[in-house]
Amino acid sequence: MSKPASTPSDPLREVEHAVLPVCDPATDQVVGEVPCQGPADVADAVDRAASAQPDWARRPTMERAEIVSEVGRRLREDDRALSRLITAEQGKPLGESEAEIAYAASFFEVAAAEIGAIVPEEIVMTGKRATIEYRPMGVTAAITPWNFPLAMLAKKAAAALATGCGQIVKPAEQTPLTAIRFAEIAASAGVPDGIIQILTGDPDPLGDAILRDPRVRRFSFTGSTEVGRLLMSRAARQPLPVSLELGGHAPLLVFDDADLDRAIEVTMAAKFRNAGQTCIAPNRILLQSGIHDRYVEALSRRAAALTSGRGVDGVDLGPLIDDAAVAKVETHVGDAEEHGGDIVLGGGRRSLPGLADRFPEPTIILGADPRMLCWREETFGPVCPIRRFETAEEGIRLANDSSYGLAAYVVCGSASQGARIAQSLEYGIVGVNDGLPAVAQVPFGGVKHSGFGREGGRLGLHEYLVPTTISRVD
Ligand code: ADP
Numbered sequence: 001m002s003k004p005a006s007t008p009s010d011p012l013r014e015v016e017h018a019v020l021p022v023c024d025p026a027t028d029q030v031v032g033e034v035p036c037q038g039p040a041d042v043a044d045a046v047d048r049a050a051s052a053q054p055d056w057a058r059r060p061t062m063e064r065a066e067i068v069s070e071v072g073r074r075l076r077e078d079d080r081a082l083s084r085l086i087t088a089e090q091g092k093p094l095g096e097s098e099a100e101i102a103y104a105a106s107f108f109e110v111a112a113a114e115i116g117a118i119v120p121e122e123i124v125m126t127g128k129r130a131t132i133e134y135r136p137m138g139v140t141a142a143i144t145p146w147n148f149p150l151a152m153l154a155k156k157a158a159a160a161l162a163t164g165c166g167q168i169v170k171p172a173e174q175t176p177l178t179a180i181r182f183a184e185i186a187a188s189a190g191v192p193d194g195i196i197q198i199l200t201g202d203p204d205p206l207g208d209a210i211l212r213d214p215r216v217r218r219f220s221f222t223g224s225t226e227v228g229r230l231l232m233s234r235a236a237r238q239p240l241p242v243s244l245e246l247g248g249h250a251p252l253l254v255f256d257d258a259d260l261d262r263a264i265e266v267t268m269a270a271k272f273r274n275a276g277q278t279c280i281a282p283n284r285i286l287l288q289s290g291i292h293d294r295y296v297e298a299l300s301r302r303a304a305a306l307t308s309g310r311g312v313d314g315v316d317l318g319p320l321i322d323d324a325a326v327a328k329v330e331t332h333v334g335d336a337e338e339h340g341g342d343i344v345l346g347g348g349r350r351s352l353p354g355l356a357d358r359f360p361e362p363t364i365i366l367g368a369d370p371r372m373l374c375w376r377e378e379t380f381g382p383v384c385p386i387r388r389f390e391t392a393e394e395g396i397r398l399a400n401d402s403s404y405g406l407a408a409y410v411v412c413g414s415a416s417q418g419a420r421i422a423q424s425l426e427y428g429i430v431g432v433n434d435g436l437p438a439v440a441q442v443p444f445g446g447v448k449h450s451g452f453g454r455e456g457g458r459l460g461l462h463e464y465l466v467p468t469t470i471s472r473v474d
Pocket of ligand 1: 204
């Protein structure tokens with residue numbers, strides 16, 4: 001279906017259907033509004049999904065795959081309008097919104113290609129044989145964050161659609177318009193009514209109602225570790241299987257023999273995308289002594305040249321999503337300074353006439369250490385804490401000194417050293433000389449407090465399938 005799940009039908013529910021404004025974080029201008037839905041709407045949405053899903057699942061796999069791939073095509077076709085919408089409600093530069101659309105579309109293309117490879121398996125034993133079928137889980141639900149309003153939804157919806165599931169999605173309150181537009185595009189590509197539905201409103205009651213509904217068979221969440229813990233405990237009431245893609249605290253290790261230009265390119269791509277608001281952004285930059293000074297000089301030059309402003313104005317850095325995000329960045333920078341960190345670039349805000357005050361300067365902190373907040377918690381801003389190390393063993397120990405385990409980066413001159421270091425890192429995804437390791441073809445997800453479950457590639461589809469064994473005596 002293409003619209004938020006339902007319309008008010010009785011006076012008691014009208015309170016819930018007050019509208020919620022959606023604002024441009026760069027200007028605070030209202031760019032749209034969405035209904036404030038509640039538990040009754042969740043029940044309606046699950047009803048509709050539960051009646052539509054069996055037919056969707058019965059469609060021949062290749063017919064479904066054709067529709068899934070058409071969703072990807074239409075996302076790419078709608079690129080101009082959709083990128084403006086993402087930038088309007090999220091703030092990121094237009095070019096990054098376009099890249100996000102291409103990334104999102106690739107999940108549909110990969111899911112459509114991979115689903116055909118998942119076929120029943122036959123295990124032959126003495127006197128009997130078993131068939132293992134992969135069946136769609138049924139109605140599924142997702143809660144998505146604001147930093148990649150389209151891509152984080154696409155990862156979940158592509159797998160749900162390709163496997164024959166339905167999905168109820170609650171997008172972040174900051175960025176619901178992209179999700180609503182996505183559902184319209186999916187409907188135009190041939191996704192049947194009820195199979196993808198968007199619910200908007202107060203997250204807590206919506207999430208609670210979703211997780212209580214026994215017809216929901218899987219829950220997928222991308223967001224903070226704190227909220228992930230809460231939702232997992234609520235899912236445990238059924239219990240309901242969950243996938244959690246939570247926070248990250250990526251280390252970026254640069255070794256003496258690294259190509260300096262490559263190291264800077266990897267850093268710029270991984271750190272400053274979305275003004276640092278990504279769960280795979282490097283939060284601890286670990287530099288071997290021999291390259292430390294040259295790297296800091298080169299990074300300072302490049303980071304200082306980054307421009308800030310409205311995403312539609314051709315800038316490098318958009319605003320942070322809200323005032324709390326800016327306050328967190330400033331707390332981390334202040335705390336690092338108190339603990340002896342040396343701020344060699346930035347540390348303040350850029351004041352831009354006519355715009356909201358949400359543009360922290362690109363910031364470099366030398367002498368970062370484990371006592372600092374920025375060493376332990378995600379900063380989610382354009383801040384680069386840097387620390388020096390001597391030996392590879394020390395670098396690896398510092399890199400693994402985190403309760404998170406989502407992404408890590410290594411930049412070095414030798415492929416065999418890169419592979420060896422990567423094997424020692426306790427992270428779900430490691431980029432070696434690669435600042436953008438997360439692509440739709442490969443599984444993405446974390447270890448430790450970064451969560452569990454995988455999205456992308458064939459493994460991502462298995463999250464939405466139940467292996468069912470049918471055993472027969474010969
Ligand atoms: P962030 O700190 O990046 O905003 P959150 O974990 O708070 O990350 O938000 C990610 C998603 O989780 C958003 O869609 C948000 O609305 C949702 N969310 C936050 N709190 C709750 C909650 N109590 N119940 C259900 N969903 C929630």
